[in-house]
Amino acid sequence: MRNARVRRPQINPIIVREVRTRMRGARPYVILTGFLLLLAAAGVGIYQLMLQQARFGGTLLSAQVGQSLFKGLGFVELLLVVFLAPSLTSGAISGEREQLTYDMLMATPLRPAQILWGKLVAALSYLFLLIFAAVPVFSVVLVFGGVELRALLKALALLVVATVFFGSIGLFCSSFGRRTARATTGAYTLVLLLIGVPVLLASVWGQFSNPPGQLPPELIYLNPFSALLSVTTIAPPGDPAMAAVPFFSFGDPFGGLPLLGTLAPGVVYYGQNGPVVLPIYRATLLAYGLLTAILCWVSAHLVLPNRRWRPRWSDLGFLLIVTGLLALAYFTRAWWHIPAPKQF
Amino acid sequence: MTYAIQTVDLSRRYGRMVALDQLNLSVEQGSIYGFIGPNGAGKTTTLRLLAGLLEPSGGEVRLMGERLVPGGAQRLVGYMPDFFGVYDDLRVWEYLDFFARCYGLDGATRKRSVDELLSLVDLGHKRDAYVQSLSRGMQQRLCLAHALVHNPPVLLLDEPASGLDPRARVELRELLRTLRDMGKTVLLSSHILSELAEVCTEIGIIESGKMVVSGPVDEVRRQLQGSARLRIRVLRGLETAEATLRQLVVAPQGDLPQLGGVRHDLSDERALLVELGDADEEAQARLLAHLIGQGVVVSEFRAQAENLEELFLRLTAVE
Numbered sequence: 309m310r311n312a313r314v315r316r317p318q319i320n321p322i323i324v325r326e327v328r329t330r331m332r333g334a335r336p337y338v339i340l341t342g343f344l345l346l347l348a349a350a351g352v353g354i355y356q357l358m359l360q361q362a363r364f365g366g367t368l369l370s371a372q373v374g375q376s377l378f379k380g381l382g383f384v385e386l387l388l389v390v391f392l393a394p395s396l397t398s399g400a401i402s403g404e405r406e407q408l409t410y411d412m413l414m415a416t417p418l419r420p421a422q423i424l425w426g427k428l429v430a431a432l433s434y435l436f437l438l439i440f441a442a443v444p445v446f447s448v449v450l451v452f453g454g455v456e457l458r459a460l461l462k463a464l465a466l467l468v469v470a471t472v473f474f475g476s477i478g479l480f481c482s483s484f485g486r487r488t489a490r491a492t493t494g495a496y497t498l499v500l501l502l503i504g505v506p507v508l509l510a511s512v513w514g515q516f517s518n519p520p521g522q523l524p525p526e527l528i529y530l531n532p533f534s535a536l537l538s539v540t541t542i543a544p545p546g547d548p549a550m551a552a553v554p555f556f557s558f559g560d561p562f563g564g565l566p567l568l569g570t571l572a573p574g575v576v577y578y579g580q581n582g583p584v585v586l587p588i589y590r591a592t593l594l595a596y597g598l599l600t601a602i603l604c605w606v607s608a609h610l611v612l613p614n615r616r617w618r619p620r621w622s623d624l625g626f627l628l629i630v631t632g633l634l635a636l637a638y639f640t641r642a643w644w645h646i647p648a649p650k651q652f
Numbered sequence: 653m654t655y656a657i658q659t660v661d662l663s664r665r666y667g668r669m670v671a672l673d674q675l676n677l678s679v680e681q682g683s684i685y686g687f688i689g690p691n692g693a694g695k696t697t698t699l700r701l702l703a704g705l706l707e708p709s710g711g712e713v714r715l716m717g718e719r720l721v722p723g724g725a726q727r728l729v730g731y732m733p734d735f736f737g738v739y740d741d742l743r744v745w746e747y748l749d750f751f752a753r754c755y756g757l758d759g760a761t762r763k764r765s766v767d768e769l770l771s772l773v774d775l776g777h778k779r780d781a782y783v784q785s786l787s788r789g790m791q792q793r794l795c796l797a798h799a800l801v802h803n804p805p806v807l808l809l810d811e812p813a814s815g816l817d818p819r820a821r822v823e824l825r826e827l828l829r830t831l832r833d834m835g836k837t838v839l840l841s842s843h844i845l846s847e848l849a850e851v852c853t854e855i856g857i858i859e860s861g862k863m864v865v866s867g868p869v870d871e872v873r874r875q876l877q878g879s880a881r882l883r884i885r886v887l888r889g890l891e892t893a894e895a896t897l898r899q900l901v902v903a904p905q906g907d908l909p910q911l912g913g914v915r916h917d918l919s920d921e922r923a924l925l926v927e928l929g930d931a932d933e934e935a936q937a938r939l940l941a942h943l944i945g946q947g948v949v950v951s952e953f954r955a956q957a958e959n960l961e962e963l964f965l966r967l968t969a970v971e
Contacts, residue, residue, distance in 0.1 A: 321753035329741040408737035412798065415703050415731045416754035417723070613705050618722070 321418070322426025323433075330434055343438050347384060347445045354380040371454025378449045379540040382463050385442055386536050389471045390503070392435055394495035397478030399488040400427035401611055406488060411613075420608040421622045424479060428604070432475045439467055454542070462539045466589055470532045473596040474499060476603040483610035506531040510573035525586050525648055528574040530599075535592035538575045541585045577648050590644035598633045601626060654717040656681040656806050656837035657702060661711035664697050664861075671697045673861040674711065679839055679854065681716075681805075684832050686852035686869075687841040694861040695841040696734060699808045702839070703731040716805060726755075730799030734810035734841075738783040738791060745770065745779045747794060748801055755802035769797040773827065789820035796827070807831065809840040825851045882926040882936065883917065884943070885952035890922060893948040897926055900939075908942055909935040925956070 330336060354376050362368035401423075404410040413423065443464075449455050478495040485491040506528040513523045528534040577584045605626035609616050637644070657679040664672040672694045679685045689695050700706045702713055704725030713720040715728045739747065745766055752762040770776045773793040778786060786794065792812065799807055812828075813821050828851050831838055842848050848855060849869060856866035865872050886893045897914045904910035912927030928936070940953050 318756075319753070321750055324753060325739065325742065325746070325750045328746055329739070332741050407739075408733070408735050409739060411700075411703075411705055411731070411733045412736060412751070412795075413754070414705055415726060415729070416751065417726045417756060418754050 320422055320426040320429070322423065323430050326426075326430030326433065330430070336434065340438060340441060343388065344441060344445065347381060347442050350384045351377055351381055351445060351448060369454070370452050374449050374452030374454035375540070375542055377452060378446075378455045378459070378463070379537075381442075381446055381449070382467075382536050382540050383533065385439065385467060386470065386532055388438070389435065389467055390474055390499060390532060391496075393432060393471050393474035394478035394481075394499055395492060396431040396435060397428060397475045398482050398492040398495045400424075400431055400479050401482040401607075402485055402488045402491045403482070405486060414613050419622065420611045420620075421604075421625070423611060424483075424604055424607050428472070428475055428479055431478075432471055435471055435475075436468070439464075439471065459539060459542075462589065463536065466532070466535055466539055466593065469593050469596045469600075470535075473600045474532075476600045476607070480603040480607045480610075483607040502530050503533065506534065506574070513573065523573040525574045525588050525591075525646075529588060529591040529595050532592065534575050535589040538585055538588045541576060586646050586648065587644075588646075594633065594637050594640075594644055598630065598637070601629045601633060605630070654681065655679060655714070656683075656716060657685075657839060658714040659698075659702075659711060660714070662698070662701060662708055662713060663710035664694075664701060664706060665709040671861050672701070675858070675861070675863055677856060677863060677866065679837060681837050682832065682835055683853040684828060684838045684840070684851055686848035686855040687839060687858065688843075688848060688855060689841070689858035692860075693858045695858060696810055697861075698858070699731070699810045699839070699841060702806075703729050703808050705731075727802065728804055728806055730802070730804040730807045732795050732799045732807070732809045732812060734814060736791075736795050738786075738794075740782075740784055742783050743780050744775055744783055744786070744794060747783050748797060751798045752801045757802065765801055765803070769800055772800070772830070773797045774823070789816050789823070792816060792820070792824070793827070800831075805835075805837060807836055807838045807840075809838060811842060812840055813842055881956050882928055882939075883923055883952065883954055883956040884926060884950060885920065885923040887922070887949040887951045889946070889948035890924075892946050893943055893950075894924060896943060896946050896948070897924065907935075908938055923952070 355373060358368055358373045358376055399406075401410075404413055418426075446460065446463075449460065450457070477498050478491070481491040481494040481498070482488070485494060506523075509527055510523045575586055575588060577586060605623070608620075608622060608626070655678045657677065659675050659677040662672055662675040662677070663670070675694070675698065677698070687695050687698065697706065701708055702715070702720075702725065704720060704723065707722075715725060718724070718728075739750070742750070748766045748769055749762060752765055757765060767776075770779055773796060775786075775790060775793060775797070778790060783791065783794065792815070796809070796812065799809070813824055816824060828838060828840070832853075840848075840852075852869055854866070854868050855872055857864045857872075884893065884897075894914065897911060899905065900908055900911045901914055909928060914927075915925050917923035917925050936953075936955075940950065943950060
C-alpha cells in the first residue's frame with residue numbers, strides 16, 4: 309500500500325455517510341408518506357372548518373380559506389419542526405459516545421466544527437426533505453388565494469431557520485451530555501421554556517402589569533409560533549401595501565382556528581388605529597441566527613475530548629459570524645424592533 | 653536512533669487519582685511491543701495519550717521523534733480502541749471509505765486503499781455486507797483495517813484479541829506479523845499473555861501506572877527470572893527424589909550443587925520444580941546421576957523458562 313497523503317477532507321465525510329444511510333430501508337419513506345398525509349389531513353380539516361362557518365350563515369371568501377390554510381398548515385409544519393429537530397440532533401454526539409465510535413472519530417483529522425456541521429446538516433437533512441416535500445401541499449394556498457407568494461417565502465424561511473436553531477439546541481445538549489436520553493430531555497426542556505414562558509407571560513400579563521396593557525413584543529421574540537403568526541396573519545385594511553388583500557374578521561383574525569388565539573398577544577395589537585400585526589418574525593430570524601451561531605460555537609468546544617476551552621482558529625470564525633450578526637442587528641434595528649402601538 | 657514511540661516522565665491524573673506516574677517507554681521502529689498489566693494499571697490511558705485523545709498531566713510523548721502536539725498524532729497513528737462500535741446501515745467498504753474520507757484521501761487513493769485493506773484483513777468477500785452483520789472477529793479485523801486506512805507508521809491496538817475465538821486469534825497474530833513485515837510499529841495491550849509472547853518482540857509490564865520492566869522478550873525474561881530452574885518428572889521414587897533434593901537445599905553435598913528451592917509442579921503431580929541458582933550443565937548432570945543412583949526413575953529432566961504469565965503474576969502480586 310502506497311503512503312497515503314493525509315489532507316483536510318473536502319466533502320464533509322459525515323454528510324456523505326449520512327446521505328448513504330439515511331434513505332435505506334422502508335422507514336424514511338413511510339415517515340415521509342405519513343407526514344404528507346398528516347399535512348393533507350390538516351388541510352382538509354381546516355377546509356371543512358371553514359365550510360362549517362359558511363353553513364352557519366357566515367360569508368366565506370376563497371381568500372379566507374386560503375389564509376386559514378396558510379396559518380393552519382404553517383402551524384402544523386412548525387410544530388413538527390420544533391419537536392422533531394431537537395430529537396434528531398440530540399443523539400448526534402452523545403450517540404457517538406454511546407455506540408463507541410467517538411474515540412475513532414476524534415482520532416481522525418476532522419475538526420470539531422466539521423464534525424458539528426456535518427452532524428447538524430446530516431441530522432436535519434431529512435427534516436429539510438420533509439419541509440420541501442410539503443411545498444406542493446402548501447401551494448394549495450395559492451389556489452385559494454388571499455396569500456402573497458412573499459408571505460409563503462417568509463414562512464418557508466422561518467421554518468428553515470427554526471429547523472436549524474432547534475437542531476442546534478439538540479446538538480448543544482448532545483455535546484454537553486454524555487447520554488442521549490439526558491441530552492434529549494435537556495433539549496426538550498429548553499424548547500418548552502422558549503415556547504411556554506411567553507405563552508404563560510401572555511396569559512398573566514394583563515393582570516400583573518401596571519397600568520394593565522398588552523404584552524411587550526420583546527418577550528415573544530424567541531417564540532417560533534408567535535413569529536409564524538406574524539407572517540401568516542394578514543394585515544388589516546389601512547396598511548396601503550396590503551389594501552388589496554382582504555382581512556376577513558376584525559374580531560377573530562385567525563378564522564376560528566383553535567389555539568392560535570393564545571399566540572396573539574405581542575403579535576396582534578388592538579391600537580387606536582385598529583388592529584396592527586407586528587412583524588416580530590424579523591427579530592425572531594435574527595435572534596435565531598445569533599443563538600445558533602453561539603450554540604454551535606460552544607458545542608465545538610464541548611465536543612472535544614480534551615483541552616476543551618483552549619482557543620482555536622475556528623473561534624475567530626465564530627467570533628466574526630457572531631459579531632457580524634450583532635452588527636447587522638444593530639444597524640437594522642429600525643427594521644426588526646418595531647415598538648408596540650399606543651393602546652386605547 | 654529515532655524511536656517510533658517514546659514517553660518521557662509521562663503522567664496522567666484523573667482528579668486525585670494518578671493513572672500514570674512518570675512512565676518512561678521507548679519502542680523501536682518496526683517492533684511489536686506488548687503492553688501487559690492488570691486491570692486498571694494504565695494501559696488504556698497510555699494508549700489514549702499516545703493517540704492524542706487525552707492530554708498529559710505531565711511529561712511528554714514523542715512519535716517518530718516528533719514531540720506530540722494537540723492534533724499531531726492523527727497522521728502518525730492508527731488507533732484501535734478496546735471497545736469500539738460500528739455504524740448501522742453502513743456497508744463494509746463504505747465504513748472504510750468513510751474513515752478514508754476523514755483522513756482526507758482523494759478519490760483514486762481512497763478506492764485503492766479500501767480494496768487493499770479489505771484484501772489485507774481478508775474481508776474482500778464481505779465488501780458489500782452490512783457492518784452490523786459481521787461476526788465479532790470480522791468486526792475486529794475491520795476496525796484494524798480502519799486504523800490502517802491512512803497508512804500510519806505506528807499502530808496502537810488496545811486489546812485487539814479481546815473476545816476472539818482461537819482461530820480468529822491465530823489469524824490476528826498472522827496479521828500482526830504481516831504488519832511488522834510492512835515496517836509498521838505496533839504497540840498492543842493484551843491480557844492474553846501467551847499470545848504476546850508468540851508475536852511480540854518487546855514487552856512492557858505496567859502496574860499502578862508505573863512501568864515495572866520493559867525491553868526485548870528474552871531480555872525481560874532473563875532479567876526477571878534470575879536463577880535457572882529444572883523440571884524433573886519422576887516415574888518411581890518421587891518421595892526419595894523430593895527428600896534428596898530438599899537435603900541439597902539445606903546444604904550442598906560433595907560436588908552436588910546447592911539448590912535454591914524445591915516445590916511440586918501444580919500441573920503435574922509427578923513433577924518437581926527445582927531452583928538451581930547458578931549451577932552449570934555439569935552440575936545439573938551430576939544432580940541427575942545422583943538421583944538415578946538413589947533409585948529414582950526419571951522420565952523428564954529439563955531446564956524450564958518461566959512463562960510470561962508466571963512472570964506477570966509474580967511481578968504484579970499484591971504485597
